[in-house]
Amino acid sequence: MNHRISTARGRIRLSAGSLLTLIVLIAMAVAYVTDNLRFLWDATAWQMGFAAVQQSPSDPYWKTIGISVLNTVVVAAVSISVATVIGGMVAFVTISGNALWSKLARCYVQFFRNMPLILQALFWFAVVSHLPAPRQAVKFMGVAASNRGVSVPFLTGEAMGAVAGALVAALLALCLLRRLRPFQRGRTWIAGGAAVAAGAAVSILSPGESLFTVPELQGFNFVGGVHLPTELISMLIAMSLFGSAYIAEIVRGGFATVPRGMTEAARALALPAWAIELKVRVPLALRAVILPMGSQYTTLIKATSVGLAVGFTDLFAVTLMSINQSGHTVALLCVMTACFVILNQAVVSIANALNHAFEIPGFSAS
Amino acid sequence: MGWLVFEWAVIDATWNAASANECVSGGACWAVLKARYRIILFGLYPYEEHWRPAMACLLVIATITVLQWSRLWRASMLTWSAVLVAIVFVVLMRGGLFGLPYVSTDRWGGFALTLFLYVVGVLLGLPLGVGLALLRRSTNSYLSSVAAFVVDAVRTLPMVMILFTVGVLAPIVFPGSLSGDKLWRVAFAFAFVYGCYQSEIVRAGMQAIPRHQEEAAKALALSKYSRLRLVLLPQAMTNGLPATVNLLVATFKETSIVAIIGFFDFTASAQTAYGNAEWANAYLEVYLFVGLAYFSCATGLGWLGGRLERRLQQGRA
Numbered sequence: 305m306n307h308r309i310s311t312a313r314g315r316i317r318l319s320a321g322s323l324l325t326l327i328v329l330i331a332m333a334v335a336y337v338t339d340n341l342r343f344l345w346d347a348t349a350w351q352m353g354f355a356a357v358q359q360s361p362s363d364p365y366w367k368t369i370g371i372s373v374l375n376t377v378v379v380a381a382v383s384i385s386v387a388t389v390i391g392g393m394v395a396f397v398t399i400s401g402n403a404l405w406s407k408l409a410r411c412y413v414q415f416f417r418n419m420p421l422i423l424q425a426l427f428w429f430a431v432v433s434h435l436p437a438p439r440q441a442v443k444f445m446g447v448a449a450s451n452r453g454v455s456v457p458f459l460t461g462e463a464m465g466a467v468a469g470a471l472v473a474a475l476l477a478l479c480l481l482r483r484l485r486p487f488q489r490g491r492t493w494i495a496g497g498a499a500v501a502a503g504a505a506v507s508i509l510s511p512g513e514s515l516f517t518v519p520e521l522q523g524f525n526f527v528g529g530v531h532l533p534t535e536l537i538s539m540l541i542a543m544s545l546f547g548s549a550y551i552a553e554i555v556r557g558g559f560a561t562v563p564r565g566m567t568e569a570a571r572a573l574a575l576p577a578w579a580i581e582l583k584v585r586v587p588l589a590l591r592a593v594i595l596p597m598g599s600q601y602t603t604l605i606k607a608t609s610v611g612l613a614v615g616f617t618d619l620f621a622v623t624l625m626s627i628n629q630s631g632h633t634v635a636l637l638c639v640m641t642a643c644f645v646i647l648n649q650a651v652v653s654i655a656n657a658l659n660h661a662f663e664i665p666g667f668s669a670s
Numbered sequence: 671m672g673w674l675v676f677e678w679a680v681i682d683a684t685w686n687a688a689s690a691n692e693c694v695s696g697g698a699c700w701a702v703l704k705a706r707y708r709i710i711l712f713g714l715y716p717y718e719e720h721w722r723p724a725m726a727c728l729l730v731i732a733t734i735t736v737l738q739w740s741r742l743w744r745a746s747m748l749t750w751s752a753v754l755v756a757i758v759f760v761v762l763m764r765g766g767l768f769g770l771p772y773v774s775t776d777r778w779g780g781f782a783l784t785l786f787l788y789v790v791g792v793l794l795g796l797p798l799g800v801g802l803a804l805l806r807r808s809t810n811s812y813l814s815s816v817a818a819f820v821v822d823a824v825r826t827l828p829m830v831m832i833l834f835t836v837g838v839l840a841p842i843v844f845p846g847s848l849s850g851d852k853l854w855r856v857a858f859a860f861a862f863v864y865g866c867y868q869s870e871i872v873r874a875g876m877q878a879i880p881r882h883q884e885e886a887a888k889a890l891a892l893s894k895y896s897r898l899r900l901v902l903l904p905q906a907m908t909n910g911l912p913a914t915v916n917l918l919v920a921t922f923k924e925t926s927i928v929a930i931i932g933f934f935d936f937t938a939s940a941q942t943a944y945g946n947a948e949w950a951n952a953y954l955e956v957y958l959f960v961g962l963a964y965f966s967c968a969t970g971l972g973w974l975g976g977r978l979e980r981r982l983q984q985g986r987a
Contacts, residue, residue: 327819414965414969415965417968418919418923418964418965418968418969418972419923419961419964419965419968420923420924420925420926420927420937420964421923421926422926422927422929422930422937423926423937423940423957423960423961423964424961426937426940426941426957427953427957427961430944430953430954430957431953431954434951434953606827606828606829607828608828609828609830609831610830610927610930612830612930613929613930620828620830620831624834627839633839633842637831637835637839640831641827641831644826644827644828644831645826645827648826
């Protein structure tokens with residue numbers, strides 16, 4: 305039963321999906337014309353529990369709902385990234401060939417896949433809210449966990465500028481090199497050097513003392529760093545672990561599709577082990593991974609609505625609050641539907657484009 | 671590490687206590703399960719009638735176990751036993767017949783409610799999925815695009831939202847016409863969502879059938895209905911079996927979504943079980959129990975599906 309990749313969910317067809325988007329947009333336009341969406345410009349008069357950016361009770365509905373979309377995106381993006389990293393590692397352990405470790409990795413996948421996400425979210429919520437009070441918080445490498453949530457050290461504005469500068473420099477270097485000297489070897493090294501130089505330059509040029517803000521106890525709470533309230537951290541942990549189990553299966557299934565002959569041929573050419581993995585097996589496995597991965601990502605985006613169970617103010621929860629407060633049920637449901645459709649379609653389109661980009665001549669796309 | 675868990679769960683565990691504060695040994699406080707297992711299993715169902723949901727759950731589990739016997743794997747046998755079990759289940763839970771006192775659905779809860787949603791969802795959803803798949807493949811372009819739209823719309827939206835709309839908002843928006851029992855409405859919505867996902871599996875299964883199969887059936891002068899029943903559907907279902915088993919397992923876990931919209935299902939009643947002053951610190955034990963129960967159900971279902979699959983593959987090879 306482990307030899308399958310879950311493909312039943314997701315994989316929404318683009319044509320029908322974009323038709324749906326169109327219909328929802330038209331419905332919203334009609335609703336707008338008939339004055340049914342005017343309430344979106346009224347102030348909400350309530351505050352969200354967690355908001356990715358500052359939100360106040362005087363904000364209009366459209367802004368509050370927009371912030372809730374941002375909340376959903378933040379949770380989905382962070383947990384999808386973490387889940388992909390963990391899932392990839394678990395998959396590699398599974399196929400590593402070591403019997404003990406691969407058995408353990410299998411157990412990990414089975415364990416987190418076979419329990420409902422809500423149950424996992426509620427469990428982590430209970431765990432975090434049973435932690436000691438901030439004064440007796442559990443501290444580990446700058447991370448402080450208490451019953452009010454978890455505070456983690458984070459980059460200061462200056463450090464983020466440095467990182468952005470480094471990324472831009474690396475990209476520029478890569479593009480330039482590709483244009484000027486197409487056959488130059490070691491492009492990555494030069495680009496990396498450019499990145500480090502740019503990062504260092506930005507951090508030296510801008511005045512400031514430290515690159516990290518570290519949470520510190522002041523009064524009854526932590527100041528500094530980034531504070532992840534209980535509901536956010538429990539959602540993040542639950543979704544990352546739950547998603548990683550599915551992603552591990554997808555990646556493992558992808559590697560199972562790599563023909564054995566390819567690996568053997570690579571070995572016969574005396575390629576080093578890292579090159580066999582990176583240049584032969586990974587590109588071949590990617591073909592079978594990208595599409596199911598895309599549908600798994602849309603599943604995870606939809607799964608953020610489980611956050612309501614632990615009081616996380618995601619798109620679904622905020623829509624419900626708005627319905628409660630304003631009474632515009634149908635209009636708000638339309639708005640939420642539109643948001644979900646657009647989010648999911650974006651992911652599916654990216655996955656399709658990537659799938660197209662990674663097609664290998666001579667191998668029919670799976 | 672394994673030893674630490676064992677020490678916590680068995681050696682240092684407390685099996686009898688009146689509240690979590692009496693669990694001082696540093697190990698697991700299993701006493702909470704002893705004190706609260708009825709809430710976890712049956713929710714708010716009237717205490718003296720608990721034998722009914724217990725019987726109903728046992729019936730479902732027993733049926734699934736008996737159907738292990740592969741001699742019984744015939745389509746008619748499976749269909750009739752499933753329908754019969756569902757009817758007996760509902761009669762036992764609901765009462766009002768054969769001298770059983772009537773218990774309204776808002777008292778249903780715990781594992782029994784989870785099982786109810788699952789049984790209703792799957793039994794109604796499967797035929798619906800087949801129907802939607804056939805509609806989507808129909809040559810009438812109007813019918814097929816409507817089916818495609820409905821299926822894609824349902825699959826794009828989170829299930830919580832659909833269940834919430836049907837369960838909570840429908841009676842507010844359309845008073846009178848769409849009222850009726852909240853639990854049944856949600857169960858039907860659940861079945862509908864299941865059907866939409868299932869229909870994609872059936873459709874994919876049909877696409878994988880070589881075209882000559884249908885042509886051969888036509889050459890034998892089989893009617894359209896017989897072609898479907900004897901040639902196309904059996905092959906489509908077999909092709910889609912791995913995906914169906916995945917979906918069945920996922921659906922069992924997704925019944926827990928109704929906890930969000932205010933039902934006392936297995937997940938929600940776990941929260942209630944430790945959610946009072948006496949047992950507030952015994953959350954780990956309760957979640958462990960409920961989690962393991964979900965885990966074993968899901969694993970069991972997956973294992974059964976795997977057996978069925980291997981069996982059918984033997985038959986085909």
